[in-house]
Amino acid sequence: xxxxxxxxxxxxxxxxxxxxxxxxxxxxxxxxxxxxxxxxxxxxxxxxxxxxxxxxxxxxxxxxxxxxxxxxxxxxxxxxxxxxxxxxxxxxxxxxxxxxxxxxxxxxxxxxxxxxxxxxxxxxxxxxxxxxxxxxxxxxxxxxxxxxxxxxxxxxxxxxxxxxxxxxxxxxxxxxxxxxxxxxxxxxxxxxxxxxxxxxxxxxxxxxxxxxxxxxxxxxxxxxxxxxxxxxxxxxxxxxxxxxxxxxxxxxxxxxxxxxxxxxxxxxxxxxxxxxxxxxxxxxxxxxxxxxxxxxxxxxxxxxxxxxxxxxxxxxxxxxxxxxxxxxxxxxxxxxxxxxxxxxxxxxxxxxxxxxxxxxxxxxxxxxxxxxxxxxxxxxxxxxxxxxxxxxxxxxxxxxx
Numbered sequence: 001x002x003x004x005x006x007x008x009x010x011x012x013x014x015x016x017x018x019x020x021x022x023x024x025x026x027x028x029x030x031x032x033x034x035x036x037x038x039x040x041x042x043x044x045x046x047x048x049x050x051x052x053x054x055x056x057x058x059x060x061x062x063x064x065x066x067x068x069x070x071x072x073x074x075x076x077x078x079x080x081x082x083x084x085x086x087x088x089x090x091x092x093x094x095x096x097x098x099x100x101x102x103x104x105x106x107x108x109x110x111x112x113x114x115x116x117x118x119x120x121x122x123x124x125x126x127x128x129x130x131x132x133x134x135x136x137x138x139x140x141x142x143x144x145x146x147x148x149x150x151x152x153x154x155x156x157x158x159x160x161x162x163x164x165x166x167x168x169x170x171x172x173x174x175x176x177x178x179x180x181x182x183x184x185x186x187x188x189x190x191x192x193x194x195x196x197x198x199x200x201x202x203x204x205x206x207x208x209x210x211x212x213x214x215x216x217x218x219x220x221x222x223x224x225x226x227x228x229x230x231x232x233x234x235x236x237x238x239x240x241x242x243x244x245x246x247x248x249x250x251x252x253x254x255x256x257x258x259x260x261x262x263x264x265x266x267x268x269x270x271x272x273x274x275x276x277x278x279x280x281x282x283x284x285x286x287x288x289x290x291x292x293x294x295x296x297x298x299x300x301x302x303x304x305x306x307x308x309x310x311x312x313x314x315x316x317x318x319x320x321x322x323x324x325x326x327x328x329x330x331x332x333x334x335x336x337x338x339x340x341x342x343x344x345x346x347x348x349x350x351x352x353x354x355x356x357x358x359x360x361x362x363x364x365x366x367x368x369x370x371x372x373x374x375x376x377x378x379x380x381x382x383x384x385x386x387x388x389x390x391x392x393x394x395x396x397x398x399x400x401x
Contacts, residue, residue: 004025004028004042005042006028006032006039006040006041006042007039007040007041008032008037008038008039008040009037009038009040010036010037010038011036015040025042028042029042059096059097059100059124061153061156061157061160062157063094063096063097064124064125064129064153065150065153065154065157067088067092067097067100067101068146068149068150068153069147069150069154070088070091071084071085071088071146072143072146072147072149072150074087074088075142075143075146076143076147081108081114081142082105082108082109085101085104085105085108086105088101089101089102089105100121100124103117103120103121104117104118104120104121107120113134113137114133114137114142115130115131115133115134115137118130118133126294127290127293128273128276128277128290128291128293128294129149131277131280131282131286131290132145132148132149132276132277132280132282133145133146133149135277135280135281135282136280136281138281139280139281141280141281145279145280148276148279148280149276152272152273152276155272155356156269156272159265159268159269159356159359162359162360162363163265163363166363166364166366166367169367169370169371170367170370170371170374173371173374173375174374177374177377177378177381180378181378181381181382181385182217182221184382184385185210185213185214185217185218185385186214186217186218186221189210189211189214189385189389190214190215190218192389203391203392204388204391204392206384206387206388206391207388207389207391207392209388210384210385210388210389242298245298246298246299246302249262249296249297249298249299249300250298250299252297253297253299253300253326257362257366260362261359261362261363261366262297263300263326263327263328264328264355264358264359264362265355265359266295266296266297266300267300267327267328267331267351267352267355268352268355268356268359269291269294269295270291270292270294270295270300270304271331271335271348271349271351271352271355272348272349272352273287273290273291273294274287274288274291274348275345275346275348275349275352277290277291278344278345278348279345284311284317284344285308285311285312288304288305288307288308288311288317289305289308291304292304292305292308297326299324299326300324300326300327303321303323303324303326303327304321306320306323306324307320307321307324316336316339317335317339317344318332318333318335318336318339319336321335328355328358330351330354331351331354331355334347334348334350334351334354335347335348335351
């Protein structure tokens, strides 16, 4: 059944875009009207074509995990691939996901493999996904590979959510604290302390320091803010250069706590990806090249690529990784044990779980420490402001007595 790209207006007047399958354009228009949409344009989607504007943005991690899990369940139930994709498109309420599934089904109905169809949407399906699907189709274990991909996508999405959840509270607290202290220094303090300045008495050093800080924030605060924004933008632009980003990532790995977290997160990603690919019957050398691409840290990525070269020459994978000094010893010992016992897939998965537990432990500790630490710092700054205001009042009372 051919696929048609459409543009239509919903009941609120908002333009909706998508892809529908039908016998012809007239049937698609009728289907749109049944859904309460007023069709503006319906055009046939040619073989291999991608509807403009529909698939530019990829699926989120949660959407990809859900889509993969549903497809794995339908295939495990015995449905053919085209029928499973059709059922998935019918029950999907998300416009982008439904559009993507319909486009995939159209390609599959034309005789393309699922991996080849996925290659038309690289924004939604990364290389690890496509390589695993291709291996699953060749080995006849597509449903099992999809189930592992769903587990992998869910674990990766959960990891990202844990990291952001751990950093969200301290970050929000820091922003609120800076805003409160800045407001006190720029507006409240000058009005209160100005009374003591007019009395021409000798002020305590905390009060003098507070007045100087308040004058600086009020007179040059905008320049400081502009400098911070310019530094942030300049740093972001500089990190686009490969040598600068490589040096920065290497510096991050040397930091006491942040480096340990970065090593744990990158190792967990690498080993989880390798476990998935080896379980999907992807050759180890190809798996190493793909696993390197999912690692954000450039020095660790280059270490994995270097290990792939040494494995191609007949060397040990765990020994090659250990030479870089970036990977945790526990993960290296587990990988070496898997190589000796012929259970590399299982030990890679165990190494990923170990690093995941290590990352969770440190993120929990970091969250527990950063929140109270920010509160203490804000409390200390407010205490300093209060003391700087009260000390002249105490001195004035002593003079009156």
